[in-house]
Amino acid sequence: MPLFDESKAYANQEETFTDTWEFDDGREEELVEFITSKPELCGSPAAVLKGIDEYARTKKYLMNVGEDKGKIVTDIIKERRPNVMLELGGYCGYSTILFGDAVRSSGGKRYFSLERSPKFAKNIMALIDFTGLSNIVEVIVGPSDEGIQQLCDDGKIKNIDMMFLDHYKPAYTTDLKLCESLGLISKGAILAADNVISPGNPPYLKYVRSSVQEKRMALTQAATQDTENFPGRSAAQYGMVEKLSTEVKGNPYLIYRSELIDSFEPTGVKDGVEITRCLGEEQS
Numbered sequence: 001m002p003l004f005d006e007s008k009a010y011a012n013q014e015e016t017f018t019d020t021w022e023f024d025d026g027r028e029e030e031l032v033e034f035i036t037s038k039p040e041l042c043g044s045p046a047a048v049l050k051g052i053d054e055y056a057r058t059k060k061y062l063m064n065v066g067e068d069k070g071k072i073v074t075d076i077i078k079e080r081r082p083n084v085m086l087e088l089g090g091y092c093g094y095s096t097i098l099f100g101d102a103v104r105s106s107g108g109k110r111y112f113s114l115e116r117s118p119k120f121a122k123n124i125m126a127l128i129d130f131t132g133l134s135n136i137v138e139v140i141v142g143p144s145d146e147g148i149q150q151l152c153d154d155g156k157i158k159n160i161d162m163m164f165l166d167h168y169k170p171a172y173t174t175d176l177k178l179c180e181s182l183g184l185i186s187k188g189a190i191l192a193a194d195n196v197i198s199p200g201n202p203p204y205l206k207y208v209r210s211s212v213q214e215k216r217m218a219l220t221q222a223a224t225q226d227t228e229n230f231p232g233r234s235a236a237q238y239g240m241v242e243k244l245s246t247e248v249k250g251n252p253y254l255i256y257r258s259e260l261i262d263s264f265e266p267t268g269v270k271d272g273v274e275i276t277r278c279l280g281e282e283q284s
């Protein structure tokens, strides 16, 4: 793994959790102003991303995927060339711009960003408009499980080619199972899950690394295993508002091959992205 370049490190991450939102102390709107007040950045995804990185380095930390982990995912987008890609958790739109632009450049049609906070969603839309990506990116406001169901009911997605998971950590497994149950995951789908080292997501890693037989066995155990065993405060975070369903069983017959790619948070803290490829479905 290459070493982290300290010269591009974001400002230190402060402790600003509330029961409802992380950060949301005005920095996100300050960022939008910082970017949109520079007309020279308008219409250029690369320039806007540079501007967001500059804000997070010189002013206040932002919980973006960042350049290093972002490159892991854009390399896979170039290889997979997804027609339809979803991200769960958009925040200020850094990953939305980076991956939405990569999907567009590789010939894809739609990039859906699902963001629970109406305030954050408004900021993403402002930056997407400014960057010139509104013809490919659609921001869906509300909890991810409702957004996924809605996209499916509206016929906007029939299949997910790629999905980036970067929202409420205990919802990674429940949302993946929801996608599986809705028939949205099939051979060729690729999942990229952020923060599997920092803060970590043991239930998700266990699920995507399990064999069909192990997943079938797990169905006989308590469903709460998906949303328990979280390090630090990553589960308590948003706990007052997140209502996860542990009833959705998913499709245990899907065959996954999963690997961790080591990398860094934009602050330099070690982290990794779990890349999971669906190889097909075992006949029941």
Ligand SMILES: C[S@@+](CC[C@H](N)C(=O)[O-])C[C@H]1O[C@@H](n2cnc3c(N)ncnc32)[C@H](O)[C@@H]1O
Residues within 6 Å of the ligand: 063, 064, 065, 066, 087, 088, 089, 090, 091, 092, 093, 094, 095, 096, 114, 115, 116, 117, 120, 142, 143, 144, 145, 166, 167, 168, 171, 238, 242
């Ligand atoms: C780590 S940030 C996402 C960063 C973004 N992907 C990036 O790299 O630029 C997590 C985001 O997930 C959102 N979020 C948390 N729970 C959610 C849920 N259930 N559905 C959708 N978004 C959620 C939070 O509001 C926050 O904006």
